[in-house]
Amino acid sequence: MPQSNRFADYLEIIRQQIRWKRVQPYVLQEIENHLTDQKDAFERNGIDEETAIIKAKAEMGDPVVVGEQLDRTHRPKPDWPLLAMTAILIFLGLSIQFIIGTDIYNGMEMFYKQVIWAGLAAIVFLVAYFLDFTILGKYSLIIYLLLVAITLSDYWFSDVRTTGYNTAIYPLLLFPTIFAGLVYRMRNKEYGGLVLCGAAVIVPALLGLLIHNSTVLFLIGTSCLIILTVAIAKGWFNVRKLYALIILYLSSAVTFSIMLFMMNDYAWNRLHVVLNPSLDPTGAGYITTLIQRLLLHSRLFGEGLPVSDYGQYPISKILPEANTDFLLTYLTYKFGWILFIGIILIFLAFIVRSVIISKRQKSVLGQLVSLAIILTLVLQFLTFVTSNLGFMLFGPVSLPLISYGGRGLLINMCLIGFLLSIFRTGSLVSDDTEVAGIKSSRLIQYENGKIIIKLKATQ
Amino acid sequence: MSINKSLLTGSTTMLILKLLEETDMYGYEMIEELSKKSQNIFKLKAGTLYPLLHGLEHKDMLTSYEKSTGNQRIRKYYSITKTGRKYLNEKTKEWKVYTVAINNVLGGVDFAPVQ
Numbered sequence: 001m002p003q004s005n006r007f008a009d010y011l012e013i014i015r016q017q018i019r020w021k022r023v024q025p026y027v028l029q030e031i032e033n034h035l036t037d038q039k040d041a042f043e044r045n046g047i048d049e050e051t052a053i054i055k056a057k058a059e060m061g062d063p064v065v066v067g068e069q070l071d072r073t074h075r076p077k078p079d080w081p082l083l084a085m086t087a088i089l090i091f092l093g094l095s096i097q098f099i100i101g102t103d104i105y106n107g108m109e110m111f112y113k114q115v116i117w118a119g120l121a122a123i124v125f126l127v128a129y130f131l132d133f134t135i136l137g138k139y140s141l142i143i144y145l146l147l148v149a150i151t152l153s154d155y156w157f158s159d160v161r162t163t164g165y166n167t168a169i170y171p172l173l174l175f176p177t178i179f180a181g182l183v184y185r186m187r188n189k190e191y192g193g194l195v196l197c198g199a200a201v202i203v204p205a206l207l208g209l210l211i212h213n214s215t216v217l218f219l220i221g222t223s224c225l226i227i228l229t230v231a232i233a234k235g236w237f238n239v240r241k242l243y244a245l246i247i248l249y250l251s252s253a254v255t256f257s258i259m260l261f262m263m264n265d266y267a268w269n270r271l272h273v274v275l276n277p278s279l280d281p282t283g284a285g286y287i288t289t290l291i292q293r294l295l296l297h298s299r300l301f302g303e304g305l306p307v308s309d310y311g312q313y314p315i316s317k318i319l320p321e322a323n324t325d326f327l328l329t330y331l332t333y334k335f336g337w338i339l340f341i342g343i344i345l346i347f348l349a350f351i352v353r354s355v356i357i358s359k360r361q362k363s364v365l366g367q368l369v370s371l372a373i374i375l376t377l378v379l380q381f382l383t384f385v386t387s388n389l390g391f392m393l394f395g396p397v398s399l400p401l402i403s404y405g406g407r408g409l410l411i412n413m414c415l416i417g418f419l420l421s422i423f424r425t426g427s428l429v430s431d432d433t434e435v436a437g438i439k440s441s442r443l444i445q446y447e448n449g450k451i452i453i454k455l456k457a458t459q
Numbered sequence: 460m461s462i463n464k465s466l467l468t469g470s471t472t473m474l475i476l477k478l479l480e481e482t483d484m485y486g487y488e489m490i491e492e493l494s495k496k497s498q499n500i501f502k503l504k505a506g507t508l509y510p511l512l513h514g515l516e517h518k519d520m521l522t523s524y525e526k527s528t529g530n531q532r533i534r535k536y537y538s539i540t541k542t543g544r545k546y547l548n549e550k551t552k553e554w555k556v557y558t559v560a561i562n563n564v565l566g567g568v569d570f571a572p573v574q
Contacts (some may be wrong), residue, residue, distance in 0.1 A: 027509070027513070029535075030509065033485075033532055033535075034486050034487050036532070037487040061507070062506070063506075066506035066509070069510035070509065072510070073510045074513065362522065427516075427517060
């Protein structure tokens with residue numbers, strides 16, 4: 001725009017007053033538009049261009065004062081309660097790891113490892129927190145492909161014999177978030193965009209199947225389904241909402257039925273035992289039966305009553321994975337339901353507050369990505385709690401920030417870093433104006449008393 | 460009814476919300492409209508308007524969206540929210556009580572408006 005040079009010196013002074021760099025282009029664009037409008041108005045009244053520019057600047061006022069006022073309005077807004085809760089959860093997690101560490105075999109060694117991982121996770125958190133989260137929208141395809149590559153190599157090189165599970169489950173936890181970025185990119189792309197989004201779920205879902213982890217599969221499937229439902233319901237795909245929802249749920253139901261159909265005898269057998277652990281109390285139903293017995297003997301405060309069937313051994317000898325998979329069962333039996341309730345309440349507070357702030361986000365990208373992150377955290381939390389209560393349909397993956405395991409901690413801190421970054425800077429993010437672009441490509445337009453008929457379509 | 464001390468400084472907010480109650484507008488339009496409606500009495504400086512608009516947006520009283528216009532300029536339109544309407548309602552009531560009180564003092568019985 002030729003005008004921009006005329007106002008450049010004035011805009012530069014305003015820019016220098018605004019300390020938050022990322023807000024500058026958004027604000028200056030609006031001010032420049034205003035100056036141009038004002039100048040045009042003066043010119044229409046017969047004033048020459050030079051004078052009009054000077055007068056337009058004078059109308060706006062002293063650029064230093066204007067800049068200072070804008071600076072005061074635009075400060076990043078860290079959400080201190082959520083930051084505090086994240087810190088509390090990390091310290092609570094480490095304290096719990098220390099307490100359990102003194103009780104179980106090799107526990108202290110694992111505790112020290114977890115402290116080191118917590119340090120690394122804090123760095124990852126800060127990077128995600130200060131990174132511009134809009135890259136998740138802009139480069140969603142590249143990030144998606146990168147993540148597929150990382151997960152595949154993790155799957156390939158994972159040493160299942162030493163870890164007991166495939167470590168690819170952790171990068172898989174990032175998929176819903178990247179998926180939200182893809183949905184953002186595909187918005188306004190109608191049915192084609194919707195189909196492409198559906199296709200994007202296939203790769204992580206297949207990986208979830210390959211590593212035999214029903215929890216991860218459930219987490220990815222449910223999150224992506226909810227994200228798409230919200231995107232369709234809010235009209236972001238520009239399609240008939242009802243049709244699109246029918247297509248989405250029909251295809252999900254078909255996929256789900258095919259998966260059930262392909263389940264082998266072993267899986268069916270497991271499912272039966274999950275629903276009724278007493279069918280096989282010493283085999284596949286062993287853990288479930290043990291957990292149910294431990295919880296039945298737990299008290300509100302203090303250590304639970306002795307469980308007779310398992311000899312007189314302490315809980316640390318009979319419950320496996322006390323610091324990871326069954327941490328809540330351990331804590332409940334060892335210290336009482338009060339600790340269980342306390343941990344649940346902190347998580348609930350975190351989740352409820354996140355949902356409230358997420359709903360306030362103005363940009364489509366901010367809403368989608370924060371929804372995806374909240375879902376990833378909530379579903380991990382829910383599957384962990386239910387399995388620790390003895391309902392093992394979906395086994396535990398991790399209790400975010402608390403259960404033992406470096407990769408889980410790293411991934412969850414990265415997700416929370418992005419979430420709080422959205423909440424800190426989301427107010428200034430606006431989506432690209434594609435919808436407006438479509439409007440202006442209409443053949444006949446009415447504007448300022450003029451009817452404009454385009455004889456050639458421009459798009 | 461207690462009168463907010465920031466009534467006078469807050470009156471600009473009230474005027475802007477009132478304008479937006481009818482239709483969505485961009486900044487320049489608001490200044491023009493305000494000047495027209497007040498018969499050139501209120502000449503709001505653009506330098507005051509934008510920090511105020513952005514502040515109201517942070518407080519969820521306004522939302523904004525961008526719309527491109529014919530000459531390829533993208534304009535930021537502001538739209539009043541439910542919170543904004545509620546706030547405007549309260550402020551308008553306060554304002555009425557305030558002006559009645561002022562009139563009562565200034566003009567005594569003769570100036571009191573007919574209820």
